[in-house]
Amino acid sequence: MSIGTESAKEPLPSTPLRLVTLEVEAHVGADGWDQPARLYALVPTADLVEAEPSLAERLATQLENHPDGFTSIEQELPSDRHLEELLAGITWPETVAGCAAVVERLMLPPEAEDDLPDDPDALVEAVAAHPDRREVRLVAAVTRDGSRHSAVRAREPEDAPLLEGPDLVPGLLDHLFRTLS
Template sequence: MPRVTSPRRPVLDPLSIVALDTERHVAGAGWDQPPRLFALVRTATLVQREPQLLTRLSIADQAPDALTAIEQEGLHQSSSLESILGRIAWPPDVDGCAFVVERVVVPPDAERDLPSDSDAAVEALARHPDRQDVRLLAAVLRDGTSVCLIRQRAHDADDAVATGTDLAPGLVAALQATFDD
């Protein structure tokens, strides 16, 4: 079962912290955004390369295992999710990645009577009275650690997100595959 995280409920592990910070960064730009990809790098590694960054970091950001998310530009928006992720390979100094995508969620029975034409199916889902717009963030590290966050558009104002490790197993596996040699 997902856990709900809010500003009043602290999270302490570095991957969850960077995932929450990244999701809030994306949320600041509103809804109806294209997919976004972030490299996750140990903050200490960045500071070694660029010492001037130290002046902009909070005490929490300076923790030994802290991670920094670096947005990757140039995703091919017209490509499928599988195609986008299938072309990604990370250099050794990238410790993990996070992918953010918006989706429409409907009750399982709503998918039973969908038209076979994909465009018509998408239109039917968009019109479904029980649809929920969600933003999904999946983040993984090279060692296999993962976390997923889901924010519902209907509950956007309260800044609460559901968190868990098994909310999007297919997406987690696809992100983890970007680190396979």
């Protein structure tokens, strides 16, 4: 599995989707590594406060700083199924404007992919044994209007920079978007 690359040198705009993606990444990152997949509904904060006035005080600062922002709401996932399998059966209600997922994966450099076996079991073994494998945390977020943002952080080195952009993990982004249509 490889990730797309972002060639832009300019800073990314601070859109509501980018901000919630970075918030989710920081939240999950604070819990460390070796976590199961996590899934979040993204709800416009203003809509959430309107529907649940009891949350107004807790979300006041967020709403004031980003009136068009999103609040992420973590969903419980069964531990016995892969995220991609779960996503195939998920549809969100109209009140959910988007969704985000976080997964940890092993990744290889693109040049290593040509030599990988086709058999799924052999593929897992080959990736796990490959000397150039890297453990990464992938965060992908999409909205109903098709906006996308993603972030990737390597486990090593400990201070690995966060890579981000609208299309770093296109496959996961596509899976998420299908849950919104």
